[in-house]
Amino acid sequence: MKGRKTRRNFLLTSAAVASSIVTADALINNTSGTPSATMPERVLGRTGVKVPILGLGGAGTNTPLDKPDKEREAVAIIERAVELGIRYFDTARSYGTSEIHLGKVLPTHRAKIFLASKTDKRDRDGAWRELESSLKRLNTDYLDLWQLHHVSFLQEIDTIFSASGAIKALEEAMQQKIVRFVGITGHHDTQVIAEALRRFEFHTTLIPINAVENHHADSFIPAILPLAKQQNLGVIAMKVPAYGKLFQTGGLENIQQALGYTLSQSGVHCCIIAADSVQQLEENVQAAVSYQPLTNQQLATIEQRTQGIWQDTTFYRSWN
Template identity: 40%
Template sequence: MIQQPFGRTGWQVPLLSFGAQRIVDEHNCTEEEAIKIVNTAIDRGITYFDTAPSYSEGQSEHRLGLALQGRRHEVKIATKTHDRTRDGSLRLLEESLKRLQTDHVDEWRLHNMVSIEQLDRCFAEDGAIKALLEAKEQGLVKKLSISGHTNPQVLVEAIRRFDFDSALVALSALDHHIYSFAHEFVPLAREKGMAIVGMKVLALGKLGDWYEQALRYTLSLPISTSIVGMESMEQLEKNLAIAENFTPMTEQERLDFWKEIMHLATPQTLPWKASVWGSDTWYQRAQ
């Protein structure tokens, strides 16, 4: 599989990476299956794994930790804090390290930054940014990151305030058409030397009928890697087949793809861009 630079970090990561949110009971994946899927992914060249304490109340982290026993040195682990305070974030990190059975994570992210108000809270005197800096100083985390699904202007402001190493952002072919991270955020992040990780590639399965096109679209963007959630060996093999034989999408292919899927660009299909998850109106960002 193609290996690419992870921003200015000096790391090399595979084109395709592993979103571990789905290796849980909630997605009908057993512990035994989860361990097998993760180890097969490593055997096939996937070395970057993304998880979070909020995924199935820690079960994602727990299972990833089990699967990586004896192989921790082969991979990079990214996890997150959804708490906006220093103390709350450090508590989450302590719990994450226990579930992951490791003494450090390679990346720690501010999870799903939606509004300037949330960003301001993270940068307050007792905000989560303090936790990120302290954890890095103590060697508990190696690199610092941020993620966002909804409003690219919030992340533009975030990376103007702080020198994050990477950002995890929604970059499906449908995301291109409303509050797109590809338009302003990605070029600015690249200018700053940040690694960019794509997510929401299949729009929660809504692009399943265009599986290969959807994955090729995101992998063709100027990013370091893209995480894809996988809950079965079948899904892993399907994703690997595309990534191992990857050819960038041409402009004509991209245009034809957009024409086929444009009717799906709705708040119901893109709930992370809706005013409230499940609503029929778009998020309204502050002017």
């Protein structure tokens, strides 16, 4: 294992990044990049950073972002996302070529974006190796947010917080200013995420918040959101349309309903949604631009509407 000084030198010699992006959001039909409408923004908990309510997810069933043979399509989506005012970009070392595709577009915009990646390694050395690889692939010398990826079992918690666990890598990376903030993600067991949040002062958590979660007996909405608010955690919502399954017969009508439900949950600061195409990205941004908080009655109506599809659409709970 490399010494800390060697690792730091390696990271600092990666590609320099120092440009800016369009400072305001563009409405989707505006292809000139001239700002004409903005997405609402929220402060991401104790990070103190203000982000738009919609970020671009880096992986999905049909998105080109994590596929090696879809570079042209992936680059087009990422470039359009920047034009439309998206500043939060989500990826992970395990997301195929997602980091590589992002690394082809984002360096010239680095100063104004919030870049988040993840590691699924539970030991210190393994996590460090993934961080070095992520930075190289992303063509940057730091991450705004580095997260422990899909933590699912209590045994993993014990490994992560052991003397040689991944939490050591997170702490060291922050100390060396290679990582600004650290977080934890999971979509399997709320007790696991809650236990991790009790053991360490994370800055953020990335959890499933959508229109079918509350039908599940172990919903992240009542189990994690109050704890996150108590700790002033930044909460990023995932699985917002459940890879489109929320739009099946008997479900929701459109992305406006799905996004509206998620962002109307108290304590949620932003959400990440992958895009299969530029057109779908534009539809997602339009929904974010026009977002208005839903009333309790509207939220209840959506929950009632999705009661018959929740078992099929919470499939992600079985992913480990």
